[in-house]
Amino acid sequence: DQQVKQNSPSLSVQEGRISILNCDYTNSMFDYFLWYKKYPAEGPTFLISISSIKDKNEDGRFTVFLNKSAKHLSLHIVPSQPGDSAVYFCAASAEQGAQKLVFGQGTRLTINP
Amino acid sequence: EAQVTQNPRYLITVTGKKLTVTCSQNMNHEYMSWYRQDPGLGLRQIYYSMNVEVTDKGDVPEGYKVSRKEKRNFPLILESPSPNQTSLYFCASSRGSFRGTEAFFGQGTRLTVV
Numbered sequence: 001d002q003q004v005k006q007n008s009p010s011l012s013v014q015e016g017r018i019s020i021l022n023c024d025y026t027n028s029m030f031d032y033f034l035w036y037k038k039y040p041a042e043g044p045t046f047l048i049s050i051s052s053i054k055d056k057n058e059d060g061r062f063t064v065f066l067n068k069s070a071k072h073l074s075l076h077i078v079p080s081q082p083g084d085s086a087v088y089f090c091a092a093s094a095e096q097g098a099q100k101l102v103f104g105q106g107t108r109l110t111i112n113p
Numbered sequence: 114e115a116q117v118t119q120n121p122r123y124l125i126t127v128t129g130k131k132l133t134v135t136c137s138q139n140m141n142h143e144y145m146s147w148y149r150q151d152p153g154l155g156l157r158q159i160y161y162s163m164n165v166e167v168t169d170k171g172d173v174p175e176g177y178k179v180s181r182k183e184k185r186n187f188p189l190i191l192e193s194p195s196p197n198q199t200s201l202y203f204c205a206s207s208r209g210s211f212r213g214t215e216a217f218f219g220q221g222t223r224l225t226v227v
Contacts, residue, residue: 004155036218043117043203043218044156089155093211099144099163100171101211103155 003027004092006104014112019077021107023090026071030092034101035064035075038087047088048075080111115140119204119219126194126226134189134222136204142217144207145187146171147179149200150221156203162187163210194226 005024013019023033031052036044050057050064050073057064063076077084090104117138126132138145146161148171158171162181176198178190187206191198204219205211 002154006155009153041220043205043220045218046215091156099146099161099169099210100158101146101156101216102172103148103157105153105155 001026002105003030004090004102004104006088006090006107008107009105010108010110012110012112013080015082016079019075019080019084019109019111021075021077021088021090021109023073023075023104024071025073025092027092027094027102028071029094029096030102031095032093033064033066033073034091034093035062036089036091036103038089038106044089077109082111082113085109085111115217117204117206117217117219119202119222122220122222124222124224126224128195128226129193132191132194132224134191134202134204134224136187136189136219137185138187138204138206138217139185140206140208140217141184142206142208143184144210144216145181146205146207146211146216147177147187147189148203148205149173150203151200159189159202161211194224196226198224199226200224 034049035047038044091101147159148156160179162168202222205216207216
């Protein structure tokens with residue numbers, strides 16, 4: 001049972017435009033969410049996170065939005081750059097079970113020049 | 114340089130031949146964990162450790178063993194590998210729990226069991 005779902009396996013965006021990556025979750029106990037970015041032949045690296053007490057968190061070109069009622073979060077990248085081409089994983093955790101991150105399937109983002 | 118180091122990076126082995134994938138971190142992190150990445154499934158947690166001599170099962174522990182005798186090392190042991198354990202494996206470490214603190218990942222070990 002996939003508790004964290006990224007329904008778009010891939011996304012292609014023009015350089016300079018906005019990239020929007022989506023993530024849905026089913027477990028209402030999840031209250032902390034993270035995005036990781038992965039380049040080929042490397043391990044995932046932390047990008048940005050959000051706690052359920054917020055609905056938005058910004059870090060430079062990256063903004064994460066959380067809609068708790070819809071159990072949905074999204075990552076916005078503005079403006080998109082060629083170096084943003086990577087696989088993006090959404091992850092979630094609950095206060096009980098804080099040692100566990102539950103990951104989505106990943107979305108491959110390609111930024112076209 | 115702060116890092117998580119996994120070895121080997123690539124491994125091809127035969128069914129039933131015991132193997133160990135090593136993981137070492139130089140950040141004095143308490144939390145360490147092993148994940149496997151499979152197409153369409155994302156990363157799934159195999160085992161985790163909250164400190165020396167403290168380990169517990171993740172979501173997919175069957176066929177794997179771990180040990181945490183020292184803080185820096187967290188090896189993954191496959192006593193009798195099978196083809197369904199062919200996967201990309203990642204070790205991760207974190208200063209606190211993986212919730213709320215950034216997890217650092219190794220570069221991955223691609224394992225093929227024939």
